[in-house]
Amino acid sequence: MEGLIRMSEAGGCERAIWYRYNGYEPQFTPRIQRAIEDGNIHEQYILDWASQNLPGAPYAFVDQQVEVFVNKILSGHYDALMRNEENLVIVEAKALSRQSFLEFKNKPIDVAFRRYYIQTLLYMYASNIKLGYIVARNVDTPKEMPYEHWYVELRLDEHKHVIERELERLKNLKFKLDLGEEIERPFNPSTDTICKYCPFLTYCATKEEINNIDVATLIDDEEFVKIVERYAELKNDIAALENEKKELENEANKLKELIEARVTNTAVVKNYLVEVKEIISERVDTKKVKQLLSQEVLKDVLITTSYKKINIKGI
Numbered sequence: 001m002e003g004l005i006r007m008s009e010a011g012g013c014e015r016a017i018w019y020r021y022n023g024y025e026p027q028f029t030p031r032i033q034r035a036i037e038d039g040n041i042h043e044q045y046i047l048d049w050a051s052q053n054l055p056g057a058p059y060a061f062v063d064q065q066v067e068v069f070v071n072k073i074l075s076g077h078y079d080a081l082m083r084n085e086e087n088l089v090i091v092e093a094k095a096l097s098r099q100s101f102l103e104f105k106n107k108p109i110d111v112a113f114r115r116y117y118i119q120t121l122l123y124m125y126a127s128n129i130k131l132g133y134i135v136a137r138n139v140d141t142p143k144e145m146p147y148e149h150w151y152v153e154l155r156l157d158e159h160k161h162v163i164e165r166e167l168e169r170l171k172n173l174k175f176k177l178d179l180g181e182e183i184e185r186p187f188n189p190s191t192d193t194i195c196k197y198c199p200f201l202t203y204c205a206t207k208e209e210i211n212n213i214d215v216a217t218l219i220d221d222e223e224f225v226k227i228v229e230r231y232a233e234l235k236n237d238i239a240a241l242e243n244e245k246k247e248l249e250n251e252a253n254k255l256k257e258l259i260e261a262r263v264t265n266t267a268v269v270k271n272y273l274v275e276v277k278e279i280i281s282e283r284v285d286t287k288k289v290k291q292l293l294s295q296e297v298l299k300d301v302l303i304t305t306s307y308k309k310i311n312i313k314g315i
């Protein structure tokens, strides 16, 4: 509803709220557009999963896309209201990339996903529902597996102080917005990640900031944009997969002990053969070699090469 702050934006950037409030058209980059579409595609599946898997499940759907208000300041739509025999619960569904999903799993919700946290608390407060869940799906789950899910539980009475503080802040913000006061930008588009995903970035940042200030050359050739974006995406995915692989290898070491305890080197786990192999490796201790050889000899055997490597990282 116009003239109100949206609960979904309440925990985000106040300057971005100012842009939306003042009628600026959001500019959706392909990345933001894709995230919105992923959200729409997966929402119902996530809610269905939640109804069958949250603590106290099964839940029955009571309502979906319910509009709620707080004191002519805030408005919003929460995804679903469900019930079991004891409780009514609000469920918010989020479709996340692998990297975001890992953060959702491993970091406190009020730090890593403050916007979702505030949003869901406000929905709960506005509808006086004491229990809420934010349920995330990893949309990059490997194809041969069922989608991974994770949830965060929120209890209204445990977060009362946060809600009170936020309502006070949002009341003041609304007051300023209605007076037509300018809201200063609280983040730096050159350095703060939040700005990267902001649909008001092009209004908020200077061209230099968008181009990562003075030294960077702007290349907007579509072909290179595609290559660089895909490369960065893969790099993130690979890093996340490597972490997950390391965690699994640690777990799998317990399996090694189990196999060895049975005086064998192999085991069958469902459709997989797990082997325990002895690996003998040899390597040259370069530190020791450098100590043993004279500078003269070292000069003859040491080859120094130099090359330039491309590195791509997010700004």
Ligand code: SF4
Pocket (backbone or CB within 6 Å): 013, 014, 015, 016, 185, 186, 187, 188, 189, 194, 195, 198, 199, 200, 201, 204, 205
């Ligand atoms: S670009 Fe950054 S500071 Fe500007 S409105 Fe968006 S999030 Fe806020």
